[in-house]
Amino acid sequence: MLNELFTPSVQHALDIVGIFVFAISGALLAVRKNFDVFGIAVLAEVTALGGGLFRDIVIGAVPPAAFTDLGYFTTPLLAAVLVFFLHPHVERIQVGVNVFDAAGLGLFCVTGTVKAYDYGLGLTASAALGLATAVGGGVLRDVLANEVPSLLRWDRDLYAVPAIVGATTTVLCIRFGALNAFTSGTAVIAAFALRLLSMRYHWRAPRAYNRKSATAEESSATT
Template identity: 60%
Template structure:
């Protein structure tokens, strides 16, 4: 990690890995998978988007394969859910809250790292969004669900674009550091949370409804 990808952004990245890994592990519980499936979904959900990001910007080998923390954090999340998933479900408003938190953290840290590697603001926003939705898409595919990014119910990709765009706009204005990253993550999380609360969703082609075939 170089340039402006600071220790604060690295810690936020690990936080995103953790909450996405929890969402992956909770999905495994809901799908009645065994411990192997639970660990696989936790790891792939937590690390998938970051691996895609690092490969695309040439940060190889990806951070997931150079830092032990990126492997241990999803394992810790998997263990937490394996032993205490009823408590996790009760204490937190369920899998979608973890998913929203991971989405918000990854879209911002992914954009920060893309900018640190010299990408233009537009390309950094796109890569930040890929970082945010990649792990969730892999989780959904492996668990037999339509990836949320392809069926933007209650807004999924758009909050990631919003958070990534806020980071890029702040960077272009000369603002850097953990405050910008955290603030942009809060913006993405809030927009995702409001979409879940009020049922906001991305528009579909004219005439297409839930009952359309």
């Protein structure tokens, strides 16, 4: 089904672009954490390929694409080299990087969902793996950098929700036999646009209802 939506060359080109941008975000975090060149390369690789690697192992697509396509493996290394030497300049175009990151998020949540469905998973499981494809690398990046994953932090703009919207739209199209290049593109754009809007207006997921402030909780704990 995935080959029916995009030609192999187009799919490969889109994957490379998404991998490159995700790798940039991982390498930049490594620089901010004062990692050495090896740490920068590792974080770039993990961020770019972690989600797809997890998906392929779960669905049994082995060996994973990350290890059968040299372009997938070397692209994060190129991003790491770029950030290693030019990170002050890359930091200045962070807004542009974030836009491409949002585009990668939208693309991977859709293609990950379709690939999982192609391998025989149900609709719900396919959507879950589509989400994992899009956000899994970022979670691994934050864990290796000893940070609370951005996915779990209330003070970060919506990230998982746009991917959920894209993956859910995809499985609904599959369910009703309406998945084609146009509807899959619509799902990608929906996730992309929601991510951009969340960054522009700082939309965040709600916390627990009627939650007490952290200050009040700490005061009561010490008395």
